[in-house]
Amino acid sequence: MKTRVSAVLLATLTAAVLAGCEGQSNSEKIVQEAQSSAASAQEHDHKMDGGPAPEGIREASDPAFPVGSEVTLTADHMMGMDGAPATIVGAYDTTVYAVDYEPTDGGEKVTDHKWVVQEELENVGDEPLQVGDTAVLAADHMGGMEGAEATIAEVSHETVYMVDYSAGGMTMKNHKWVTESEIEAR
Template structure:
């Protein structure tokens, strides 16, 4: 009788564990839009996760040939408030300026070299992060090869330039407003995406 009770308890535990495992898989599918979601939901999820996969921090190294800004609005060491939300927890965070550079910034659309969905309107890639760049800036519709590695599968990917703007770009340190570790040397934030810290 004892053996039968123990056997029943073991089977019950195994079945419960199996249901929990299947439930977790099912929930994961719903969250990503890959299970039971329509194509539009999946597209929105993929667009939405664009910058969440970024390498938030960097070594602080910048591409060769990138010129420091002579008189930036936000000098190195000053504070500013980030007004854009490239990544979760970024908008509203106080940033410490760790670099200021004059260049052309691009939004680009590309398919990662690691496979997966196309990344649309990625902000930002700078002129000096495009393989074989020359003096002249690229324009909307140009096809380029990326030399940046902000995200997995970005480096060496073929991209289409969606927009181009000559401006000051900043490398910044900030702590996400959602909590977590400080992000060091984040690339890039444009001048229009910052406001003075009070």
């Protein structure tokens, strides 16, 4: 994965240098396309089907967006997500975290991965963690995530949702997770 992203960036940046005589705006466009290609390659490492909710997670008793609701995402975790239409497929009451971690598969460090829930952390019990605490990830949203030691970067205590959505040619099923503040009614 890292090699593929690096190769895309190297080839595109080389083209940008060679195109330098064509003007600044063309070079900027090429660099932006390289960044977009790299981001897209990383996002395709994200599982297209997130699978079921983790064991032990509690369904929300009165979510703002019940299962089946048609919503608009305002999150920007992945390219194309912000503004994408989505369907709520699960709503849960739990503590949710943004985390930093080194993937177990040797990939580049991931910072501010949004989101993992309390039930996707190994041996932490029910008490919420704090920013700076560490835990081992049981989540497998992306390659190299499961089993990685993570540092808590952000904590939220709002309803979290699994959603189905399509954006940028990808269809995500049971995407984990989007918080209530990252969703708008349609």
